[in-house]
Amino acid sequence: MLVKQTKDEKSGRVAATYEGKNVLVTGGFGFVGGHMTKVLVELGAHVTVFDIRTAPDVDALLNDPSSHLRDKVRIVHGDLGDAKMVREVVAEGKFNFLFNFAAYATVIEKAVENPFDTIQANTMGLVNVLEAVRSLKLRPTAIFHASTDKVYGEMDGDPYEEEKTPLRGIGVYDGAKLAADVFARTYHEVFGLPTVVLRMCNLFGPSDFNTGYRLIPRAMRNLFEAPQPIAPELYFDSIEHWRDYLYIDDCIRAILLLAHTPECRGQVFNLAAAKFASTPELLKTIVHIAYEIEKELDPARAEAILANGISVKVRATSPSILTITKQRLNGDKIRRMTDFEPTVDFADGIKRTIRAYRDYFAARGKSQPR
Numbered sequence: 001m002l003v004k005q006t007k008d009e010k011s012g013r014v015a016a017t018y019e020g021k022n023v024l025v026t027g028g029f030g031f032v033g034g035h036m037t038k039v040l041v042e043l044g045a046h047v048t049v050f051d052i053r054t055a056p057d058v059d060a061l062l063n064d065p066s067s068h069l070r071d072k073v074r075i076v077h078g079d080l081g082d083a084k085m086v087r088e089v090v091a092e093g094k095f096n097f098l099f100n101f102a103a104y105a106t107v108i109e110k111a112v113e114n115p116f117d118t119i120q121a122n123t124m125g126l127v128n129v130l131e132a133v134r135s136l137k138l139r140p141t142a143i144f145h146a147s148t149d150k151v152y153g154e155m156d157g158d159p160y161e162e163e164k165t166p167l168r169g170i171g172v173y174d175g176a177k178l179a180a181d182v183f184a185r186t187y188h189e190v191f192g193l194p195t196v197v198l199r200m201c202n203l204f205g206p207s208d209f210n211t212g213y214r215l216i217p218r219a220m221r222n223l224f225e226a227p228q229p230i231a232p233e234l235y236f237d238s239i240e241h242w243r244d245y246l247y248i249d250d251c252i253r254a255i256l257l258l259a260h261t262p263e264c265r266g267q268v269f270n271l272a273a274a275k276f277a278s279t280p281e282l283l284k285t286i287v288h289i290a291y292e293i294e295k296e297l298d299p300a301r302a303e304a305i306l307a308n309g310i311s312v313k314v315r316a317t318s319p320s321i322l323t324i325t326k327q328r329l330n331g332d333k334i335r336r337m338t339d340f341e342p343t344v345d346f347a348d349g350i351k352r353t354i355r356a357y358r359d360y361f362a363a364r365g366k367s368q369p370r
């Protein structure tokens with residue numbers, strides 16, 4: 001465990017920024033938005049969550065019965081692509097901070113099947129928020145937008161730098177996120193809106209319920225959902241993939257710091273990794289750590305996890321699915337402007353993640369190892 005909080009975090013200045021403030025979180029029923037909502041509520045903010053998927057029975061941190069988080073926020077069910085509705089919500093909310101996480105964000109394959117919906121949510125969703133703020137002549141403190149390392153496209157040479165690396169993302173998801181990223185800056189430069197853009201690497205941690213698609217949640221499901229563990233799957237076409245990985249709590253810290261720091265508004269930042277790893281290495285690390293944790297709790301299951309290892313699968317791919325092979329972010333700028341450093345090292349983050357999913361699947365009664 002690394003402990004490198006910034007001066008403003010240690011002094012409580014970051015936390016105080018959000019106390020009693022009106023905050024909009026779009027996509028709050030998703031992975032990152034859920035964690036952000038939880039922390040904002042803990043900091044005493046008045047949170048409005050806007051999402052297209054708000055039912056009490058959907059898998060979401062907000063619906064976790066142990067936290068009662070759902071009862072502590074205002075929930076608005078709606079589509080961020082609906083400009084009129086977004087304008088009404090923004091007009092009513094008197095928001096000091098707006099955090100935009102809503103996106104069609106699960107898999108590239110889904111974006112390719114639904115390019116229009118992807119662009120509506122991932123590009124126009126942000127434009128609708130910015131347009132509402134601009135046309136209503138509101139003056140929030142900061143408008144945060146969750147962007148992605150995918151806007152840079154395929155890695156060519158050194159790790160991507162905000163001011164130097166061209167934006168070459170061309171897949172449907174990548175292009176839609178890239179356009180939003182550019183519009184965030186447009187609305188700052190042209191209309192003076194206090195936008196902050198964070199190009200985030202691959203995030204992981206508890207309560208990412210995209211267990212059907214995303215690598216780490218899918219591995220967790222394989223290991224802990226069924227009575228017998230199943231080997232995490234490595235798709236043959238991702239054997240050469242390299243990605244940056246960061247634990248979710250550090251991502252939330254970075255976002256709170258950026259929105260808190262006046263000099264960061266109008267700027268774009270990379271959120272770099274605690275660990276740069278190949279996909280095979282990542283899965284092998286998960287299996288190894290899962291074995292270490294499980295052998296104290298259920299030795300037979302631990303042995304099965306180890307014996308299974310990982311499985312390599314071939315899947316049908318289409319030429320329209322443009323997958324980036326290598327992605328790596330340079331995190332110097334956010335460090336320079338906010339002192340931000342990750343506080344959770346990779347192995348510790350994976351341990352926390354494994355324990356949380358183990359408990360989650362046990363509570364759902366879908367696993368019988370204990």
Ligand SMILES: NC(=O)c1ccc[n+]([C@@H]2O[C@H](COP(=O)([O-])OP(=O)(O)OC[C@H]3O[C@@H](n4cnc5c(N)ncnc54)[C@H](O)[C@@H]3O)[C@@H](O)[C@H]2O)c1
Nearest residue numbers: 027029030031032052053079080102103105121146148203
């Ligand atoms: N998770 C990561 O590793 C990662 C990395 C880089 C960038 N991002 C970005 O961070 C943001 C959050 O990602 P996540 O992992 O929480 O995704 P997620 O899929 O878990 O959550 C997205 C949420 O947005 C909601 N949503 C989708 N379309 C909507 C619409 N039209 N109107 C209202 N709500 C809508 C979904 O219902 C969901 O609750 C996304 O913008 C994503 O592009 C995520």
